[in-house]
Amino acid sequence: MEKLVITGGKRLNGEVFISGAKNAAVAIIPAAIMAGGICVIDNLPNIEDVASLRSTLNKMGAGCEYADKHTLKIDSSGDINTCAVFEEVRKIRASYYLLGALLGRYKNAAVALPGGCNFGTRPIDLHLKGFRALGAKVEVSNGIVKLSAEKLIGTQIYMDQVSVGATINIMLASSMAEGTTIIENAAKEPHVVDTANFLNMMGANIKGAGTDIIRIRGVKELHGAEYTIIPDQIEAGTYMIAAAMAGGEVTVKNIIPKHMDSLTAKLAEMGVNIEKDDDSIKIISSGALNCANIKTMSYPGFPTDLQPQMTALLSACNGISVVTENVWDNRYQYVDELRQLGAKITVESRVALIEGVKKLKGAKVSATDLRAGAAMIVAGLSAEGVTEISNIKYIDRGYEEIEEKLSNLGADIIRVDED
Numbered sequence: 001m002e003k004l005v006i007t008g009g010k011r012l013n014g015e016v017f018i019s020g021a022k023n024a025a026v027a028i029i030p031a032a033i034m035a036g037g038i039c040v041i042d043n044l045p046n047i048e049d050v051a052s053l054r055s056t057l058n059k060m061g062a063g064c065e066y067a068d069k070h071t072l073k074i075d076s077s078g079d080i081n082t083c084a085v086f087e088e089v090r091k092i093r094a095s096y097y098l099l100g101a102l103l104g105r106y107k108n109a110a111v112a113l114p115g116g117c118n119f120g121t122r123p124i125d126l127h128l129k130g131f132r133a134l135g136a137k138v139e140v141s142n143g144i145v146k147l148s149a150e151k152l153i154g155t156q157i158y159m160d161q162v163s164v165g166a167t168i169n170i171m172l173a174s175s176m177a178e179g180t181t182i183i184e185n186a187a188k189e190p191h192v193v194d195t196a197n198f199l200n201m202m203g204a205n206i207k208g209a210g211t212d213i214i215r216i217r218g219v220k221e222l223h224g225a226e227y228t229i230i231p232d233q234i235e236a237g238t239y240m241i242a243a244a245m246a247g248g249e250v251t252v253k254n255i256i257p258k259h260m261d262s263l264t265a266k267l268a269e270m271g272v273n274i275e276k277d278d279d280s281i282k283i284i285s286s287g288a289l290n291c292a293n294i295k296t297m298s299y300p301g302f303p304t305d306l307q308p309q310m311t312a313l314l315s316a317c318n319g320i321s322v323v324t325e326n327v328w329d330n331r332y333q334y335v336d337e338l339r340q341l342g343a344k345i346t347v348e349s350r351v352a353l354i355e356g357v358k359k360l361k362g363a364k365v366s367a368t369d370l371r372a373g374a375a376m377i378v379a380g381l382s383a384e385g386v387t388e389i390s391n392i393k394y395i396d397r398g399y400e401e402i403e404e405k406l407s408n409l410g411a412d413i414i415r416v417d418e419d
């Protein structure tokens with residue numbers, strides 16, 4: 001087991017290059033098994049979730065090899081095993097995209113999903129409802145979801161709630177259905193658009209991705225394609241928030257600035273100077289910022305995946321901030337860890353009330369999940385003294401070379417073995 005040790009208080013200066021989007025990668029890699037040919041996917045982040053999916057695809061019979069550390073070549077021309085019940089599949093939640101991809105191409109799938117609480121607090125009922133609407137039979141038992149259909153028939157699907165995963169999964173399955181599927185109240189996140197673009201490169205006929213109505217005209221076959229994943233909006237946001245909190249001048253490069261609008265508006269309101277360019281954003285911050293209120297929402301609203309990092313920032317701002325988490329019902333587990341660093345936060349259901357302190361103070365904390373881990377890093381960088389973050393396997397799931405990237409900006413952060 002390893003931990004990250006940060007000596008806080010260093011200002012951040014320089015440039016940081018953002019990797020490809022994790023949440024696009026974990027949808028596009030499973031989508032590639034629909035091709036029945038060779039796909040080359042580039043700008044993949046070099047993270048654990050991608051490695052787990054690569055191993056999964058290999059076990060399913062789709063040859064999946066690294067051409068270089070950011071490029072996978074996936075060959076799905078041979079026989080594919082539609083039963084994916086391996087350990088790697090249970091490790092990442094986004095394995096649910098194998099359901100849509102297998103159902104679309106083979107009309108048959110058995111996929112193990114993360115058990116227990118994931119069906120409770122992170123349900124997939126909307127995914128399953130969509131598959132049923134397309135004509136699939138759905139069975140869930142012992143943590144395995146089984147889907148089968150004689151044929152899939154396009155239909156109109158209204159999403160009761162905006163869901164990224166269900167929108168993408170229905171797009172995958174319906175790409176190879178008979179007739180046209182219309183998804184209403186669809187998610188508009190950048191990775192929904194990226195997955196639709198990739199499917200279209202493979203020969204699918206999807207229109208409207210990025211709006212709340214997506215039309216998918218089913219095609220008989222898809223084919224191999226080459227594709228470059230979009231930059232990671234959440235990784236970019238994490239560095240922007242880190243720079244705002246630690247103070248300094250940081251240019252976040254290789255991004256789509258439009259994807260960052262909800263964050264840049266909020267940081268500007270708090271007193272950060274922001275300079276936008278075609279594919280970069282420069283953050284200029286004194287580190288002494290004003291409080292703000294945040295409400296998380298689906299895109300283009302403020303992303304829930306930046307909520308923990310933002311709460312970390314607000315905990316050392318001037319005044320009282322209110323954060324409202326509208327997407328997940330229990331996304332404040334990390335608050336106890338921030339309190340270890342001296343943050344003054346009270347949580348009542350979906351609302352966190354944050355009384356800004358002058359400085360956080362270094363302490364031993366744990367990464368309770370991926371973005372919570374990012375919040376600990378953001379907090380530790382500006383805290384006085386030493387912060388030790390354990391349980392960093394979560395951070396490695398989603399951030400490529402985070403300590404190298406931060407060290408290059410002047411942070412004092414090292415990875416060491418736990419005693």
Ligand code: UD1
Nearest residue numbers: 023094121122123124125126127162163164165166327328
């Ligand atoms: C994706 C992201 C995740 C992010 C989330 C919200 C990936 C791999 N993960 O997760 O990092 O936090 O979007 O932006 O892209 N819901 C249901 N039934 C369902 C599906 C979802 O009730 O069948 C609810 C969820 O409980 C949640 C809300 O819908 O309250 C949004 O979830 P969703 O957009 O589906 O999240 P994911 O796609 O799982």
